[in-house]
Amino acid sequence: MSDTQKMVKVYVMGEAYMVPEGSTIVGAFEYAGFQLKRGVGCREGFCGACATVYREKGDYKLKGGLGCQTVVTDEMYIAQIPFVPADKPIYDMDEITPDAGTFMNLYPSVFRCVSCNTCTKACPQDIQVMDYIQAIIKGDIAEAANLSFDCIRCGLCALRCPAEIVQFNAAILAQRLYGKYIAPKSPELEVRANEIIEGKYVKELEELATMEKQKLVDKYYNREIKIS
Amino acid sequence: MKENIKIPYFPGCTLKTKAKNFEVSAIEASKMIGIELTEIPKWNCCGVVSSLSTDDLMKHIAPVRNLIRVQEMNDSGQANGNRLLTLCSMCFNSMKRTNQRVKNKPEDMKSINDFMYLEKDYLGGVEVIHYFELLDEEILGRIKEKSVKSLKDLKIAPYYGCMLLRPKDIGIDNPEEPSVMENLISSLGGKPVKWDAKSRCCGSYHTVNNKDIVINLAKGIIENARKSGADTIITSCPLCAFNLDNRQKEIIKKDHGFRTMPVFYFSQLMAVAFGLKEEFIGLDGNYIDPKPLLKEKKLI
Ligand code: SF4
Ligand code: SF4
Ligand code: SF4
Ligand code: SF4
Ligand code: FES
Numbered sequence: 001m002s003d004t005q006k007m008v009k010v011y012v013m014g015e016a017y018m019v020p021e022g023s024t025i026v027g028a029f030e031y032a033g034f035q036l037k038r039g040v041g042c043r044e045g046f047c048g049a050c051a052t053v054y055r056e057k058g059d060y061k062l063k064g065g066l067g068c069q070t071v072v073t074d075e076m077y078i079a080q081i082p083f084v085p086a087d088k089p090i091y092d093m094d095e096i097t098p099d100a101g102t103f104m105n106l107y108p109s110v111f112r113c114v115s116c117n118t119c120t121k122a123c124p125q126d127i128q129v130m131d132y133i134q135a136i137i138k139g140d141i142a143e144a145a146n147l148s149f150d151c152i153r154c155g156l157c158a159l160r161c162p163a164e165i166v167q168f169n170a171a172i173l174a175q176r177l178y179g180k181y182i183a184p185k186s187p188e189l190e191v192r193a194n195e196i197i198e199g200k201y202v203k204e205l206e207e208l209a210t211m212e213k214q215k216l217v218d219k220y221y222n223r224e225i226k227i228s
Numbered sequence: 229m230k231e232n233i234k235i236p237y238f239p240g241c242t243l244k245t246k247a248k249n250f251e252v253s254a255i256e257a258s259k260m261i262g263i264e265l266t267e268i269p270k271w272n273c274c275g276v277v278s279s280l281s282t283d284d285l286m287k288h289i290a291p292v293r294n295l296i297r298v299q300e301m302n303d304s305g306q307a308n309g310n311r312l313l314t315l316c317s318m319c320f321n322s323m324k325r326t327n328q329r330v331k332n333k334p335e336d337m338k339s340i341n342d343f344m345y346l347e348k349d350y351l352g353g354v355e356v357i358h359y360f361e362l363l364d365e366e367i368l369g370r371i372k373e374k375s376v377k378s379l380k381d382l383k384i385a386p387y388y389g390c391m392l393l394r395p396k397d398i399g400i401d402n403p404e405e406p407s408v409m410e411n412l413i414s415s416l417g418g419k420p421v422k423w424d425a426k427s428r429c430c431g432s433y434h435t436v437n438n439k440d441i442v443i444n445l446a447k448g449i450i451e452n453a454r455k456s457g458a459d460t461i462i463t464s465c466p467l468c469a470f471n472l473d474n475r476q477k478e479i480i481k482k483d484h485g486f487r488t489m490p491v492f493y494f495s496q497l498m499a500v501a502f503g504l505k506e507e508f509i510g511l512d513g514n515y516i517d518p519k520p521l522l523k524e525k526k527l528i
Contacts, residue, residue: 100245115272115290117346134272139245162286 025067038082048152064156084155098177100139112163119157145178237265247466249510254495256508291326317391317465379418385458423456490518
């Protein structure tokens with residue numbers, strides 16, 4: 001880091017630290033000397049492990065974001081949320097049906113939604129969270145699955161919900177129901193699943209599992225990405 | 229003759245789940261008499277019974293959001309007249325009450341508008357109406373004209389319940405002697421039954437935690453209808469329908485001598501009288517099978 005690096009002040013759990021301007025929240029934590037054992041994963045905005053709440057200078061709003069994607073601002077107050085306690089009932093996909101009644105049994109809290117839209121405002125993925133909860137209430141499971149498709153289970157919506165709904169787990173259920181009962185069946189999927197069951201990838205997987213770290217890193221970054 | 233009516237319509241969640249037969253019959257029967265119900269975009273659950281306590285503003289956000297949808301439809305020319313129609317009596321009651329509350333209490337309107345800063349402010353211009361309020365002389369005349377199957381042998385008990393009539397300043401009709409459902413029945417060619425229990429409470433949400441209360445009340449209501457000569461009861465509320473129709477299952481268990489009675493949504497009988505296809509009448513959604521009665525009266 002050069003001497004001219006501009007620094008900004010952030011408050012981590014209330015205590016002030018100087019960190020390089022342009023750092024992400026996760027970067028700022030680490031620069032300040034914290035070792036993150038929970039609350040960080042992919043660092044790419046995909047895993048949803050790094051839910052963070054913060055307040056910016058001069059703004060009354062409590063905002064939420066992904067720590068690995070949100071850049072710090074001067075005088076920002078930050079608190080990391082390593083884990084969001086959430087209700088997660090057990091169910092058997094063969095014994096439930098894709099309708100509102102299933103949610104009435106498994107996630108009755110969904111029906112307490114007061115349409116305040118706080119969840120949507122909290123979502124770092126810009127998902128219309130309230131709308132997918134409302135779709136569930138209306139029994140439109142396909143709509144709920146589609147609207148919630150980009151959810152990465154960061155949990156920020158559930159943290160802010162005044163009706164104590166666990167939106168992201170209800171969303172998984174909607175997506176599972178959609179996949180099993182509503183989405184058109186793909187014949188290719190079955191072929192591929194059978195190949196996997198028959199062990200087509202076992203050898204390759206073993207190779208990867210025993211590969212030296214640097215080789216694995218090179219292989220990952222040089223991988224072929226097919227965009228069809 | 230008046231022009232056709234095109235009106236923003238709030239279905240409510242029950243009409244999308246448990247009471248699909250109510251919605252399909254109402255939409256299809258309405259088409260026959262020149263009423264087009266346009267579902268409002270992105271509506272949310274009305275919240276059922278909004279809280280009556282003064283410090284519970286949160287419960288009024290949902291209805292106001294729906295009213296904003298109607299306001300937007302009017303602003304963009306998708307609708308005119310600033311009215312919002314409901315079929316479900318419960319939705320009607322909770323949305324009209326919220327509307328009245330925020331109109332009468334500007335400070336509550338402001339709190340809700342401030343909270344929903346991503347939405348345009350609600351200005352209080354929308355009027356919430358129930359389907360029955362469309363039934364003026366003109367529309368009743370159209371109903372008479374389209375009734376190709378006469379319900380003349382069908383004695384129908386109109387059940388108002390509470391949500392259409394109470395409290396008084398919300399109600400759509402005289403709370404003691406309402407007549408709008410009777411007028412509808414007569415226009416369909418049917419016989420409205422005079423009975424005592426037409427606005428007696430069905431037990432409402434006690435059906436969830438205190439089933440027995442509802443079983444007793446429903447039994448009393450149905451027996452009163454029977455005694456007054458009715459073949460069937462009609463309603464405009466999915467909760468009343470559940471309590472009066474589905475709860476007959478428990479009534480029979482308790483009282484083997486009990487004679488069951490089919491319960492219809494009013495719109496189902498409109499669809500019957502207009503001679504619509506069975507899929508538009510939705511008889512499979514009724515708990516007590518109404519087909520034997522309709523066959524006996526030569527209506528299907
Ligand atoms: S829906 Fe909830 S859990 Fe999913 S990404 Fe948005 S805030 Fe996170
Ligand atoms: S935060 Fe909760 S109550 Fe508010 S809209 Fe979202 S799910 Fe509904
Ligand atoms: S009556 Fe009930 S179910 Fe229907 S919209 Fe209102 S709250 Fe939702
Ligand atoms: S808005 Fe906040 S302060 Fe007001 S009642 Fe709700 S939680 Fe309490
Ligand atoms: S660490 Fe995975 S999304 Fe931030």
